Amino acid sequence: MTELLITKNINLKTGTVSSKRAEIREYFLKTFRLFEKQFEIFIDDTIFYERPETLRHQIIFYFGHTATFYINKMILGKYINERINPAFESMFAIGVDEMSWDDLNDKHYEWPSVKEVREYREKTKQVVLDYIDNVDFYLPIVWDSPIWVILMGIEHERIHIETSSMLHRQLDISRVKEHKDFNICEDISDTYPKNELLPVKGTEIKFGKSKDGEFFGWDNEYGLHIEKIEDFKASKYLVSNGEFLEFVKDGGYENDEFWSNEGQNWKAYTQVKHPTFWIKKCNGYSYKSLTKILPLPLNWPVDVNFLEAEAFCNFLSKKLSLDITLPTEAMYRCLREQCGIKNEINLEANIGFKHASSTPVDKYKHDNFYDIVGNVWQWTKTAIDGFDGFKVHPLYDDFSVPIFDGRHNVIKGGSWASTGNSELADSRYAFRRHFFQHAGFRYVQSSQKIENDDLYYEKDEIISQYCEFHFGEEYLRVPNFAKRIVQIANKYAINKNRALDIGCSVGRASFELAKEFKSVTGIDFSARFIKVAQKLKDNGVLYFEKKIEGDIKEKKEVSLKNLQLENVDLERLEFWQGDACNLKAHFKNYDLIIGINLLDRLYNPKLFLEDMAKRLDKDGIFIVGSPFTWSDEYVEKKYWLGGKIENNEPIYSYDALAQILNKEFMLVDGPFDVEFVIQEHTRKFQHTFSQFSVWKKK
Helix, strand or coil: CCHHHCCCCCCCCCCCHHHHHHHHHHHHHHHHHHHHHHHHHECCHHHHHCCCCCCCCCHHHHHHHHHHHHHHHHHHCCCCCCCCCHHHHHHCCCCCCCCCCCCCCHHHCCCCCHHHHHHHHHHHHHHHHHHHHHCCCCCCCCCCCCCHHHHHHHHHHHHHHHHHHHHHHCCCHHHECCCCCCCCCCCCCCCCCCCCEEEECCEEEEECECCCCCCCCCHHHECEEEEEECCEEEECCCCEHHHHHHHHHCCCCCCHHHCCHHHHHHHHHHCCCCCCCEEEECCEEEEECCCCEEECCCCCECCCCHHHHHHHHHHHHHHHCCCEECCCHHHHHHHHHHCCCCCCCCCCCCCCCCCCCCCCCCCCEECCEECCCCCCEEEEEEECCCCECCCCCCCCCCCCHHHCCCCEEEEECCCCCCCHHHHCCCCCEEEECCCCCCEECCCEECCCCCCCCCCCEECCHHHHHHHHHHHCCEECCEECHHHHHHHHHHHHCCCCCEEEEECCCCCHHHHHHCCCCCEEEEEECCHHHHHHHHHHHHHCEEEEEEEEECCEEEEEEEECCCCCCCCCCHHHEEEEECCCCCCCCCCCCEEEEEEECCHHHCCCHHHHHHHCHHHEEEEEEEEEEECCCCCCCCCCHHHCCCCEEECCEEECHHHHHHHHHCCCEEEEEEEEEEEEEEECCCCCEEEEEEEEEEEEEC
């Protein structure tokens, strides 16, 4: 890869505002160009509409996604007020990691032309550059700085530089061409070094970076976690294709003894017999790199998912009569510290597109080991979770929390395609165990028993409070509000085919609506809330932590049974993450829409209200309720409903709402007040009254 597009991570503490502005500008432009260069390996633009991985979108989605990310986050942070293309910024917004709310239904998309997306990207580039050139910020840069949103967009795009290279590698080789800037390593051998276990001294590992650190970090990197690691042994090399071939030849894929239940299910579904980038030939295997087919390089690291790596470790345990496993995240950190690697910057390793492929496992030595950093990511057996004190970043609450589910394992060390934050010691990325990345593994021998936290236990204080007042019969002595919403909905809904619950939070009202309606859609902007609702739907039970007094807490349980939902067909209920002010086009033809306690949290409530009529069928009912507790924290004052004088008369919030809805709705009932418990902008839950009104589409 040309050095012209690879640049160092931005140090957030050094220099002047002027020099840092220029540095960020360069970092943004190089990132933007490097991402686009990934798509130059296609033989033509028709490839943008192919889908090399069934669990991902068509490639055109990702081409648009990284640009819309900048605009959506800048809108959310109220750094800009105008969208470039609302349709694109909805279509390309969400859908990356096989979450239940990732919409992979092709019928819901009418993909634009590549030309249109390129033009959109250029417009986005100009918006971002104008912002960088004019925004006021100070040093050091911290995560509430107005320039942080740009760094977030840049690092997000650098993630997609790497994940896109994986998608492109999964294309049929006839769909891509060689490229001068993507250099495939030529050091290929039909022999491989013999691996061995070398000692690693145990130590106490301290995780968690500070908010005033030198480099950008994602929310899961902050907080504190301390773990004591005993002495162990680790493999000198990453597991090579040659070493893994022994597992394949010995029938490793056919022998269920080595595979977890999850691994066996994956094998049965995929009918896999060898690593995904090996190509079976009559006399052996070939190997698929990014842009060409090679003889199987036995001296390169094998590319596998977690399930395959885990099975190999079980195979080797039996073969050697030793306790061989994948390392934990803490063991990996212990190993890198022993090798004296404090930071990857300027480290000699196969990272940052030094090659556009792996390299031999014995090429880059780090102390007595090889490839502690780079070549391929290294799977760990640690399921990602937040450290003590974890807090989501308000601009990106769906980066980490949705993957705190016990199904995503941490990968460490970076790969040949890693740049930016991915190169740093503190970075914490995780993938589903059956997903492919440029990832392989090294193994360890250890007798230490690792205790795993219950990752299905909601410990986030705010989420737990929402669970408590949504799923209990009352909260702060106020009867359950979700039940009362549904009582009102049932009273006025003329037809009961399809219902939409916008701002559904953790989903109680959506669940209650499913008792009456044939189809119910719950949408919330927060992935944290959607995750809770989906978890209850999938598992039938949910646990959360209730704070009693001081540090005293208790574990609470919610189940479908105690909500009287055990006999309800929940296949009729779906949850999606979405922006209420910019919903995807296919969310329409509803008989009922409810939007409760939502208006004064939307960045443009008028836009939301004006959109509702087209989402409803004939005789459709819209029920809206709000306490109208306006705050600049959520809504810029110029977008508040009411709060002004016209013809010497004050315009109150409800009057402003009615002015908007009267154009396409008839008032059926209201306004009337209903007592609720609501989270105020002070982050406290308190009694309040929500003003309800019921409207029928004209």
